[in-house]
Amino acid sequence: VGVDSLTRAQLGIRNIRLIMAYDGSRYHGWQRQSNAATIQEVVERKIQVMIGEPVKLIASGRTDAGVHALNQVCNFTMRSDISLEKIKKGLNSLLPEDIFIRAADYVPLEFHARYSVKSKVYEYRVLNQEDRDIFLRNYLWHVRSPLDSRVMAKCLSLLVGRKDFSSFRSSGSGNMDPVRLLMRAEVHGPEDRLLRFVIEADGFLRHMVRNIVGSVVEAGLGRISFVGFEEILESRDRRAAGAKAPAQGLFLIGVKY
Amino acid sequence: VGVDSLTRAQLGIRNIRLIMAYDGSRYHGWQRQSNAATIQEVVERKIQVMIGEPVKLIASGRTDAGVHALNQVCNFTMRSDISLEKIKKGLNSLLPEDIFIRAADYVPLEFHARYSVKSKVYEYRVLNQEDRDIFLRNYLWHVRSPLDSRVMAKCLSLLVGRKDFSSFRSSGSGNMDPVRLLMRAEVHGPEDRLLRFVIEADGFLRHMVRNIVGSVVEAGLGRISFVGFEEILESRDRRAAGAKAPAQGLFLIGVKY
Numbered sequence: 348v349g350v351d352s353l354t355r356a357q358l359g360i361r362n363i364r365l366i367m368a369y370d371g372s373r374y375h376g377w378q379r380q381s382n383a384a385t386i387q388e389v390v391e392r393k394i395q396v397m398i399g400e401p402v403k404l405i406a407s408g409r410t411d412a413g414v415h416a417l418n419q420v421c422n423f424t425m426r427s428d429i430s431l432e433k434i435k436k437g438l439n440s441l442l443p444e445d446i447f448i449r450a451a452d453y454v455p456l457e458f459h460a461r462y463s464v465k466s467k468v469y470e471y472r473v474l475n476q477e478d479r480d481i482f483l484r485n486y487l488w489h490v491r492s493p494l495d496s497r498v499m500a501k502c503l504s505l506l507v508g509r510k511d512f513s514s515f516r517s518s519g520s521g522n523m524d525p526v527r528l529l530m531r532a533e534v535h536g537p538e539d540r541l542l543r544f545v546i547e548a549d550g551f552l553r554h555m556v557r558n559i560v561g562s563v564v565e566a567g568l569g570r571i572s573f574v575g576f577e578e579i580l581e582s583r584d585r586r587a588a589g590a591k592a593p594a595q596g597l598f599l600i601g602v603k604y
Numbered sequence: 605v606g607v608d609s610l611t612r613a614q615l616g617i618r619n620i621r622l623i624m625a626y627d628g629s630r631y632h633g634w635q636r637q638s639n640a641a642t643i644q645e646v647v648e649r650k651i652q653v654m655i656g657e658p659v660k661l662i663a664s665g666r667t668d669a670g671v672h673a674l675n676q677v678c679n680f681t682m683r684s685d686i687s688l689e690k691i692k693k694g695l696n697s698l699l700p701e702d703i704f705i706r707a708a709d710y711v712p713l714e715f716h717a718r719y720s721v722k723s724k725v726y727e728y729r730v731l732n733q734e735d736r737d738i739f740l741r742n743y744l745w746h747v748r749s750p751l752d753s754r755v756m757a758k759c760l761s762l763l764v765g766r767k768d769f770s771s772f773r774s775s776g777s778g779n780m781d782p783v784r785l786l787m788r789a790e791v792h793g794p795e796d797r798l799l800r801f802v803i804e805a806d807g808f809l810r811h812m813v814r815n816i817v818g819s820v821v822e823a824g825l826g827r828i829s830f831v832g833f834e835e836i837l838e839s840r841d842r843r844a845a846g847a848k849a850p851a852q853g854l855f856l857i858g859v860k861y
Contacts, residue, residue: 370738415739439736447738479696481627481704482672486739 370445393441398427407602413594468601471544488596494567502576503532513583516552562589627702650698655684664859670851677859725858728801745853751824759833760789770840773809819846
């Protein structure tokens with residue numbers, strides 16, 4: 348805060364952190380792209396309308412098309428002296444009904460929503476029953492056949508630690524280091540037939556959560572054994588793993604700094 | 605069942621009862637109309653595709669545009685001898701993702717989904733907090749200012765019994781008798797800031813639940829007193845009551861026969 352006040356005083360620049368929730372159903376993911384509605388683009392445009400300056404919004408990470416967020420963290424810098432309350436209220440009155448700003452705060456200029464991340468927490472929701480749930484259709488993956496939670500929990504526990512997640516990385520992630528520190532990999536429930544997979548890591552490869560859940564569910568269905576799952580992880584080969592779970596079950600639920 | 609078997613044997617006609625759930629967000633209500641998607645029309649068309657006969661689907665009652673159902677009850681007659689399991693599974697595979705058939709059963713030919721109704725139960729959901737809930741936006745009414753549940757419960761209790769509900773009937777209901785037997789009028793919660801109004805009656809006038817909830821919420825906000833609410837009911841004048849609550853908070857949750 349000391350540094351922040353100083354730099355603000357010297358440069359007249361403020362660094363604003365936003366915590367936001369969004370329903371990803373209607374969007375082509377977080378990141379700005381030509382010819383497709385993205386969350387970044389919509390929010391940046393509304394900030395600009397409100398403060399009269401162009402801004403670049405930095406998020407903790409991209410989310411893919413159809414993926415939701417309960418607490419996405421972003422930041423942007425501005426010269427405007429608009430109050431935090433006006434940012435929150437003003438943006439919420441301008442934003443469409445599927446994006447909501449939970450909080451707006453001043454943060455030190457050093458704060459960078461992506462580079463400063465310590466870990467991110469994702470939740471993946473699976474409805475495990477015969478019948479569809481029409482009201483939750485955009486917010487879970489519907490798996491009809493019974494899932495064995497015990498086997499799935501065992502598979503998940505294999506993932507905890509500093510590991511090479513090449514087997515659960517979709518192509519298109521470039522040559523990024525495939526080693527990540529995974530702090531948490533749990534399955535909760537079923538509660539009202541709903542299973543919640545919670546995965547926390549210091550970083551995620553492309554489609555990593557959905558690829559993990561896809562394979563874990565295969566194990567839960569008995570199509571992959573525990574040993575088979577272990578072999579998938581150790582193979583470091585994406586082709587060894589199961590199919591990717593669909594986007595609409597995935598929620599970014601928190602980011603730690 | 606005896607009569608049913610007899611008539612089925614004699615005439616080759618079966619009477620099928622369907623219990624269905626639907627998300628009303630995308631539809632112009634239940635009832636078939638030209639140039640607008642309705643739930644009746646969509647389901648009738650899919651039944652026809654499946655059994656190869658035109659059918660007329662009778663519901664316990666219409667629901668308006670944007671209103672949802674957890675357990676709407678309907679019936680239709682057919683000559684086809686398709687099994688009940690095939691009706692349920694076949695329809696669910698043909699229907700869009702916002703309509704779901706929970707059950708299909710044979711019922712006596714005398715059964716008529718509208719005329720045979722003893723009572724219907726509606727639930728109206730209100731989210732009472734400052735912040736919007738983006739995931740539930742199509743499934744509740746968002747009321748920001750604090751609501752007094754005790755006052756609302758008191759107002760609701762006035763409605764129970766055989767009463768003239770003219771004050772809570774929207775125009776367009778024709779000259780129907782405005783007297784209805786209301787068996788239940790309760791408010792539950794708040795639970796996670798969600799209030800659920802449950803109203804059961806032997807029949808409902810046009811927009812009756814939404815008009816009741818609109819006025820009860822005015823009382824909960826302190827804009828109408830308990831005595832004022834009593835006067836509204838006794839005035840038998842729609843113009844005396846508060847504004848109609850929006851459609852998307854309303855669910856038909858059950859029908860009793």
